[in-house]
Amino acid sequence: MRASADFSENLERVGFWQLQDHIAGLTGLALIVADAGGRPVTVKSNVPPFCVLVNGTYDGKIACEAFRVELVRAAAASGKVEKRACHAGLVNVAVPLEVHGETAAVLIGGGVAPAPLGAEAVARLAEELGCEAGELSRAAGEVPVWPEERLAEAAALFQTLTRFAGRFLQFTRMFTHVLRVGNEIASQHSERAVLRRAVEGASEVLDAPLCLLRLYDEKTGCLAARAAWGIDEDLMDKIMHLPVEGTIAGQVFRSGRPLIVEDVQACGDRMLFPRYAAAMRTALVVPVRSRGATLGTLAVYGPAPRKWDEASIGYLAAIGTKVALAIENARMYALLREHYLTAVKALAVAMEVKDVYTQGHSVRVAQLSRACARELGLSGEALDQIYLAGLLHDIGKIGVPESILLKPGRLSAVEWEEVRGHPVVGARIVEPARFPAAVVAVVRHHHEDYGGGGYPDGLAGEEIPLLARIIRVADAYDAMTSTRPYRRGLTAEEAIEELRRGAGRQFDPRVVEAFLRIPAAELEETGRGGGGGGYPDYPSHRDFVRSLFSRKRRFSAVINGGRDALLRTVA
Ligand SMILES: [Fe+2]
Structure with a gap:
């Protein structure tokens, strides 16, 4: 449901309401967006008078809401366009909007009928709901009649729109996260806090269950595991020192370039443990690099068949650069603090x-x-x-x-x-x-x-x-x-x-x-x-x-x- 919450938050930012209004006006369909649970997240556009009358009754409103929830859930479950007729005889299409493979919202278009609504059916509906029959009949006559092909064309347009919105939302979400995580990393004063926030943030931004940050240790000549996310503390000792030669992290450290590993097991990396074999099938590793110097590596792992795209590389690399800068700052800060305290102690001693x-x-x-x-x-x-x-x-x-x-x-x-x-x-x-x-x-x-x-x-x-x-x-x-x-x-x-x-x-x-x-x-x-x-x-x-x-x-x-x-x- 995280994608849903993000979508609602971002709707206003991307001006989706206006877009919904424009498309409703152009196509002549009634439009609304609901979250994956069926709750409306926009106000309905272009509602036909027939629906206003039906929704104005208690039973009509309940039936409409139940229909919407059922339709939305079907679309969210199948991940495809769903088409159904409501209790009043109007057809609706529901198009899921996916972000990171999760249904963030569903766009519903409808308020049209495949054929003119029958007088008898409308009279029966008026009686059931307690509406004024003549008024409902007049409104039924105004319901647009759409052949099936026209509705299919509209559904195809909505699919293009939701794909675009999904990608845009994915980009917005990642970009916002990277900015926030980057700022949080940069604001840490201690190196330990920088490393901790980096692995937590990288895991959060890339939706990766496991993340590991290594820094080069001059004394041992190894890449030392300095912070991890999703890996048990008791394993940290075992993976503490990784040789530079013959390892994935070492390759990234040497080259200073990101690396995508489709199958970690095939690489024979010592990093593998039976406990994490399934969760660590694929990896994305970037250098922790600033001002031309590589300090270490930052890696996120995922289960197969997770694919790391260009955007993911960019986001992780951005975090890697922030980490390197923050580490340098933290080391400088610690040094200044040491000098400062030495000066203060000297002052105290001067008195004593x-x-x-x-x-x-x-x-x-x-x-x-x-x-x-x-x-x-x-x-x-x-x-x-x-x-x-x-x-x-x-x-x-x-x-x-x-x-x-x-x-x-x-x-x-x-x-x-x-x-x-x-x-x-x-x-x-x-x-x-x-x-x-x-x-x-x-x-x-x-x-x-x-x-x-x-x-x-x-x-x-x-x-x-x-x-x-x-x-x-x-x-x-x-x-x-x-x-x-x-x-x-x-x-x-x-x-x-x-x-x-x-x-x-x-x-x-x-x-x-x-x-x-x-x-x-x-x-x-x-x-x-x-x-x-x-x-x-x-x-x-x-x-x-x-x-x-x-x-x-x-x-x-x-x-x-x-x-x-x-x-x-x-x-
Ligand atoms: Fe005193």
Whole structure:
């Protein structure tokens, strides 16, 4: 029924109604289009007065509808022109309109009689339906009389029309799908998502039950299966590495040209499995190619006797090109993201290197905050933002003199004011670097208290951005559990008790609840500086900081020089 739904949607777009009206006017036949179930999808054109009168009665309407449904179903089932007389004696022809071998709609032409309607039959009909006999008789006299050959000619014209409409609809449907799938592929940010959408989309566009995407792996010299549609996960390992030589995919990869395989089995491709032998009889394979380089292959499979036409090759090749471009973009995006995070980590370290006792604090806060946000049901971009915000939240401390930051005892009022200025200084630092607005807001508001009275703006409750309320809790937890020269760190249990006590005052109670849902093992792992931050290619934060500390004197001079320059720009 998908073809039917598409047809109805596209009717208006292709102006089919007007076409139906014109043809009805030219031929003199009454015309209507119904879906494969017999429901009308256009308004009837050129209805003779006789039919208007019959349809105006309850019984006449029911009989007409039943006739239409029966006629349409017969045409849809046979796939051929069907001709029948209705209960009132008028003849109708029904011509199926097929898209991809499925009946999308049926065009019905009628409202004529093979011979003048008999007076007796019309009088009987008027009595049955409760019509005014004289009026029905006059209308019956106006029903056009068509010899059989004329109706056959009209049916032939309708067949040409439905064939044309079917092809047009098929083209429109495929073209629309290719455009949509192509745009969806292009909008994915991760390579994994690109590949997944590509196989799903290719399978959808070409109505193919199985689809497989392979990318060339330089390490193994093989074509590695990277995404599949319709193939069980457990088989993916077995088909993971395909040699380039002697295989269909390898041939396409080498030549950079599409290939149609009429009988996959005859090729002896290792891709075959008994489970899929019937579904994988024929294949269409295109290169995944962009800017002259072939990255891999995209293949769709179908059961025999599926034929892949020129249009199918074009559609799959278009998807293959989109995939290659999207993969390149995703790889570029991942690289930029890596560089970006390295720069952010370096900024965080630049701040921490001043204070040996807060080593790793930023990364731990980033990890704890992300875990807490996850427990609150946040996802995607918000998780990335809170991780960044965690790394950067105390960046403003770069402006606080080391003598204050490292002071073991109580701070004087003036010194305390210096420390309290770090969120504002931090926001000024990150703002020009075009960090997302949400991240800048966290840096500014991570010391606001839920119950009010925090700094710098004294916001309260929901006025404080949610991400800042999360950082507030994670920051406090890490500070409490860290050991300083002047005090021992609290245990996890003691810190959690403190968080509970502060819920509603410093902390958002909903955030505290979420924080308490973080699994204990994850809390402990983060406390030991683990967790890796989700970027496995990087040296761990501890190693990074340690390597900087080993060169601290040199680095400190750089940092202090940079700090002064930085503060001059944001002052
Ligand atoms: Fe802070």
